[in-house]
Amino acid sequence: MTLRSVIVEQFGNPRGPLGRIVGYILANRPSGAERSRWTVDLLKLQEGQVILEIGCGPGLALENCLAKLSTSRIVGIDHSELMIRQARRRLHSDVKSGRLELRNGGLEILADETDVYDRIFSINVIQFLGDMDLVFALLHNRLKPGGLCATTLQPRNQGATRETALKAARNMSCAMEKAGFAEVSSHELPMEPTHAICVTGVKVDH
Numbered sequence: 001m002t003l004r005s006v007i008v009e010q011f012g013n014p015r016g017p018l019g020r021i022v023g024y025i026l027a028n029r030p031s032g033a034e035r036s037r038w039t040v041d042l043l044k045l046q047e048g049q050v051i052l053e054i055g056c057g058p059g060l061a062l063e064n065c066l067a068k069l070s071t072s073r074i075v076g077i078d079h080s081e082l083m084i085r086q087a088r089r090r091l092h093s094d095v096k097s098g099r100l101e102l103r104n105g106g107l108e109i110l111a112d113e114t115d116v117y118d119r120i121f122s123i124n125v126i127q128f129l130g131d132m133d134l135v136f137a138l139l140h141n142r143l144k145p146g147g148l149c150a151t152t153l154q155p156r157n158q159g160a161t162r163e164t165a166l167k168a169a170r171n172m173s174c175a176m177e178k179a180g181f182a183e184v185s186s187h188e189l190p191m192e193p194t195h196a197i198c199v200t201g202v203k204v205d206h
Contacts, residue, residue, distance in 0.1 A: 031154065032123075035196050036061040038189050039123050039152045040068070042198055047071045049118035052142075055079075055125030056102070059087030066094050074099060075117075079106040107135065110142050117143060121150040132172060136179035145205035149181065154189075154196035162195045169197040176201040 040061055045051065049072050056062050056076030065074050074094075078084050084104045094100040103109055107129060120139050122129075129135045139149050151172055155164045169186040176184050181201030189196040 031191060033060055034191065035123055035152055035154060035189070036064055038196070039121060039150060039198055040064040042150050042187060042200060043119050043121060043148065045069055045072070045119065050116070050144075051075065051119045052077070052117045052121070054107070054120065054122040055128070056087055057083050057123075059090045059102075061121070061123055062087065062100060063091060066091065066099060070099075072099075073101070075101045075103065077103045077105055077109050079104070107138060110138055113142075115142070116147070118147045119150070120147070121152070123152040124154060124156070126151050126153055126172065127168075132175035133178055136172075136175045136181070140176075140179045140181060140203055143203040145203055147203045148200060149176070149203075150198055150200045151176075152196060152198040154191060155194050160194045165195050165197045169199050172199040180204070 043051075043065075045065065045068050047069055049069070051065055051069070051072055051074045053061055053065075053074075053076045056078050057080075059076065062074060062076045065072075076084075076087060078087070081104050084102050087102055088095055091100055091102075095102060120143060126132065126135070136149070143149060153165065153168050153172075155168060157164070165188070166186075169188075173184050173186060176199060180203070182204045184199065184201040187198045187200065189198070
């Protein structure tokens with residue numbers, strides 16, 4: 001295994017000494033803060049909604065959600081115990097007050113629960129979740145009617161270009177439509193070294 005592949009794996013599941021370094025990068029890299037603000041703005045949050053972030057990392061986007069809402073239940077899940085600890089330190093007062101719930105685990109949490117959400121989002125996580133058809137089918141199932149799902153990705157692989165991001169957006173859009181999402185839309189944020197994209201979709205209220 002090359003050093004690059006080891007580092008890439010750590011970004012998927014930070015752990016140990018190298019994971020702490022990755023956690024610091026995730027918490028402090030300006031591009032991460034910019035992607036988080038942009039994605040949360042696309043959610044069009046409203047008071048009283050129940051919000052879920054998948055792969056919350058050190059809690060940047062959760063912090064943005066908490067700043068916009070005062071009466072909502074907000075949940076962050078991450079399969080990295082290290083990331084959950086970092087998010088808990090960053091947002092300890094919100095966890096203590098009950099405004100924020102942090103849970104250590106992956107999509108199996110959603111598969112095993114019956115909770116439903118008004119907003120489900122992720123940022124630079126979809127590439128680690130496996131079969132997109134299965135992922136978006138599960139997310140569609142966990143949304144309330146009228147709820148919105150937002151999936152942001154800024155490709156970080158070597159040689160990635162804007163076209164890499166747009167291709168990913170097309171693939172996500174197809175998977176979301178297949179899962180039953182309506183009003184599927186692609187949004188683009190110019191960034192360096194590669195543009196970020198966010199694909200949003202709504203669960204139709206039948």
